[in-house]
Amino acid sequence: MGSPVLRLVAQRIALGILLLFAVSVLIFAGTQILPGDVAQSILGQSATPEALANLRKELGLNDPAIVRYFSWLGHLLTGDLGTALTTRQEISATLLPRLWKTLFLASWAAIVSIPLAIVLGLLAVRHRNGPIDKMISGFALASTSLPEFFIGYLLIYFFAVKLQWLPAISTVYDSMPFLDKLKAIVLPATTLVLVVLAHMMRMTRAAILNVMQSAYIETAELKGLSAFRIICKHAFPNAFAPIVVVVMLNLAFLVVGVVVVEVIFVYPGMGQYMVDHVAKRDVPVVQAAGLIFAAVYIGLNIVADIAAILSNPRLRHPK
Amino acid sequence: MAMAQAKPQRESDILLDIRDLEIKAAIYSPDEKPRDVTIVDGVSVQTKPRGESDILLDIRDLEIKATIYSPDEKPRDVTIVDGVSLTLKRGKVLGLIGESGAGKSTIGLSAMGYGRGGVRITGGEVFLNGRDILKAGVQGLRRLRGREVCYVAQSAAAAFNPAHPLMDQIVEAALMHGVASRAEAEKRAVALFKKLGLPDPDNIGKRYTHQVSGGQLQRVMTAMALCSEPDLIVFDEPTTALDVTTQIDVLAAIKDAIRDTGVAALYITHDLAVVAQVSDEIMVLRHGKMVEYGETRQIIEAPRMDYTKALVSVRSVEHEEKKPTDKPVLSVRNVTAAYPGGQIKVLQDVSVEVHPGQTLAIVGESGSGKSTLARVITGLLPPTFGSITFAGRTLPPKLADRGRNDLRELQMIYQMADVAMNPRQTVGTIIGRPLEFYFGMRGRERDARIAELLDEIEMGKGFIDRYPAELSGGQKQRVCIARALAAKPKLILCDEVTSALDPLVADGILKLLLRLQKIEDVAYLFITHDIATVRAIADSIAVMYRGEVVRYGSKTQVLTPPFDAYTDLLLSSVPEMELGWLEHAIKGRRMASAGH
Numbered sequence: 001m002g003s004p005v006l007r008l009v010a011q012r013i014a015l016g017i018l019l020l021f022a023v024s025v026l027i028f029a030g031t032q033i034l035p036g037d038v039a040q041s042i043l044g045q046s047a048t049p050e051a052l053a054n055l056r057k058e059l060g061l062n063d064p065a066i067v068r069y070f071s072w073l074g075h076l077l078t079g080d081l082g083t084a085l086t087t088r089q090e091i092s093a094t095l096l097p098r099l100w101k102t103l104f105l106a107s108w109a110a111i112v113s114i115p116l117a118i119v120l121g122l123l124a125v126r127h128r129n130g131p132i133d134k135m136i137s138g139f140a141l142a143s144t145s146l147p148e149f150f151i152g153y154l155l156i157y158f159f160a161v162k163l164q165w166l167p168a169i170s171t172v173y174d175s176m177p178f179l180d181k182l183k184a185i186v187l188p189a190t191t192l193v194l195v196v197l198a199h200m201m202r203m204t205r206a207a208i209l210n211v212m213q214s215a216y217i218e219t220a221e222l223k224g225l226s227a228f229r230i231i232c233k234h235a236f237p238n239a240f241a242p243i244v245v246v247v248m249l250n251l252a253f254l255v256v257g258v259v260v261v262e263v264i265f266v267y268p269g270m271g272q273y274m275v276d277h278v279a280k281r282d283v284p285v286v287q288a289a290g291l292i293f294a295a296v297y298i299g300l301n302i303v304a305d306i307a308a309i310l311s312n313p314r315l316r317h318p319k
Numbered sequence: 320m321a322m323a324q325a326k327p328q329r330e331s332d333i334l335l336d337i338r339d340l341e342i343k344a345a346i347y348s349p350d351e352k353p354r355d356v357t358i359v360d361g362v363s364v365q366t367k368p369r370g371e372s373d374i375l376l377d378i379r380d381l382e383i384k385a386t387i388y389s390p391d392e393k394p395r396d397v398t399i400v401d402g403v404s405l406t407l408k409r410g411k412v413l414g415l416i417g418e419s420g421a422g423k424s425t426i427g428l429s430a431m432g433y434g435r436g437g438v439r440i441t442g443g444e445v446f447l448n449g450r451d452i453l454k455a456g457v458q459g460l461r462r463l464r465g466r467e468v469c470y471v472a473q474s475a476a477a478a479f480n481p482a483h484p485l486m487d488q489i490v491e492a493a494l495m496h497g498v499a500s501r502a503e504a505e506k507r508a509v510a511l512f513k514k515l516g517l518p519d520p521d522n523i524g525k526r527y528t529h530q531v532s533g534g535q536l537q538r539v540m541t542a543m544a545l546c547s548e549p550d551l552i553v554f555d556e557p558t559t560a561l562d563v564t565t566q567i568d569v570l571a572a573i574k575d576a577i578r579d580t581g582v583a584a585l586y587i588t589h590d591l592a593v594v595a596q597v598s599d600e601i602m603v604l605r606h607g608k609m610v611e612y613g614e615t616r617q618i619i620e621a622p623r624m625d626y627t628k629a630l631v632s633v634r635s636v637e638h639e640e641k642k643p644t645d646k647p648v649l650s651v652r653n654v655t656a657a658y659p660g661g662q663i664k665v666l667q668d669v670s671v672e673v674h675p676g677q678t679l680a681i682v683g684e685s686g687s688g689k690s691t692l693a694r695v696i697t698g699l700l701p702p703t704f705g706s707i708t709f710a711g712r713t714l715p716p717k718l719a720d721r722g723r724n725d726l727r728e729l730q731m732i733y734q735m736a737d738v739a740m741n742p743r744q745t746v747g748t749i750i751g752r753p754l755e756f757y758f759g760m761r762g763r764e765r766d767a768r769i770a771e772l773l774d775e776i777e778m779g780k781g782f783i784d785r786y787p788a789e790l791s792g793g794q795k796q797r798v799c800i801a802r803a804l805a806a807k808p809k810l811i812l813c814d815e816v817t818s819a820l821d822p823l824v825a826d827g828i829l830k831l832l833l834r835l836q837k838i839e840d841v842a843y844l845f846i847t848h849d850i851a852t853v854r855a856i857a858d859s860i861a862v863m864y865r866g867e868v869v870r871y872g873s874k875t876q877v878l879t880p881p882f883d884a885y886t887d888l889l890l891s892s893v894p895e896m897e898l899g900w901l902e903h904a905i906k907g908r909r910m911a912s913a914g915h
Contacts, residue, residue, distance in 0.1 A: 215477035216478055218478070219470070219472065219479070221464070222431055222469070223464060224461040224495065225492075226461065229495075234482075237480075237482035238482050311482075313528075314481075317527050
């Protein structure tokens, strides 16, 4: 591993951390301009002005924004996500189990969708412009054109209501046996797979087709190699970087974009938790959740960047 | 290296076929009983008829078509190769020669049953080892490619996969076809590296494409083709993209490898002098048809057809050398330049002069700093040291600081006329632009001047509404010349303007440039790697090597011995149309080339 790779990777990680700080500023600023008043929403419409003033003082809402930002940031850096205003509970105590549940759902969707998308993409290239290619592309584009709430309800209608194979509500709790958990998330995971599949599949197809124009593919053909070996051995490694970028973007979507799917299936994940607390004007919870989403998003993009750097033989094997 | 496997034979290839013959005789000895003695036990003999059996490749009446999709018309079929027949014996080399579009690569690839892009073999037969490979089917072709016939591409740098080490790719075909085990194939590859004169033969296979130079890659690709011990190799312009000083080494390596392995070859090139060094026979092609086919000596020394004669006697440009004047139009003084962030000086203390109405040729191999010098003169790369005086005034080093007149009087023509023109603009717009920009010409005045310029480049005003895509390579370059002339420049920088053109077309361009020089009294700074071009056009010459001018003076001075070591290498590396030149040149070298 040469020094240019290490330098580039270190650069990407440093940039990611810097970006995360910038995002924390944005999240904080964004929550400040949210309409409504926490004290008001905790105490209700009938609260007296004195009670409201007292509560505001107690919550520290009267300090200037910059003071509140740095005290929030300071707590974050020591691992303290703060206290929920509405429930007066430690945020990390409720948030972390929900984060795990979201990751559980997202990773199953990823485990199914990523290999499936790449294999379908390879198949589409192998049978380019033939009926198999058209079928794969048609199916993928159709599934991506439908919004996830529609797919979700469609799946519920057929598999939960009509056939009654699977539950319509994906309740998952900690003491649940593993297989029951899996059964509970089949429908939301399938919904997610259908949403992200097409993008990754089409990108795999396009990236490999692009590489298939290269002179070294002709060399491989003139060696008498089989079409599948040409695609897997000679085209795929050179199409790796663009594919991994799309895969990571979709992974990020799986974590960050599950809000709608979690709400449809009443899945106790992070997305639902965040949406609930936006409605309640619980600013610290929204901030914490937003920051975790941002960290996941940035982290996955760094992984994509690093994978692209490592897949480049010029950087791995400098002159 | 002997052919290890027996090839499947065509029925008619066998004259006598004895299988598992057993012969016994009865022996009667006085003391014993009569007994049988086996005299011959299980012997099989096959003999081939004389003459015919050693034919490896037999192409008969080949016809190849391609479908052309143009935006305005219906797709139509174009015949690329029309009724070409050839035969190649085992271990022989046939040179296919012709200008671009002659169909030589297409014929070469047809020996592998392969058509590039939309190219299809529509007629004729291709017998390889006695079988018609056009009837072999997809699987049959796959068994044959990389096994019986291998391919060496023009740009090995693009033909190797950048994601894998070279060795994996070299042994791949041998492994896939079950010719050898990995260890055997690698051993054979290393032996081939040694034979082809590659440095560090034991380890070069571990490298990646970007870690190996172009000349070396070309030899590695030849090793790859030889590794599965094929009967035939198709060499598709294997040295065209290389510098002359590198080309000669690669050419010698290929020739030795062909001789020592006994492989047959189709050698495709547009350079008759190159093919004369390696081939036994030559076929001259034009527009997809055969022009002449014969022994190499006959083609070179006694060509029968007019087209072949023109190819043999190319470079008919005559140019009287002019004496330098007192007042040069351009003088570059002690210029040193480096690219931003780079520590390496790409130009070191370069001083040259160009005189009005004359031509200075800058020669050198790639990486010698020729084009960088042009970039410095145009202001694209400000020098770190030194100055440029043009038409009596010192030019600002940066392009942004130069006035409109500085820009107008200093024009450029590029190697790739294709990409130097906007494909969405007509010839009229392209030539008219400098007229509008520099002289404010509009309407009829502008059109009249465009027509005049089109006449000057010998094309005529019929071309005014054409798009670049509708022009041939030579015509495109002519339009670029007209565009440069439209600005009425004092100096035109010509950067390898004939390198991408076929020899006869390039000759036409050189003649045009010389004629225009007389009429317009314009000076040229002519950058090229081709010595023949230099001889044809230059008044003075600067030889560049690794960013420095190693030899500079009038054409006669520079081209007259005694030479410095580099100029000697450069001049002696230019292929000459003479049998045995290669061996002679390799033997007489004083300095090893640096490019490989």
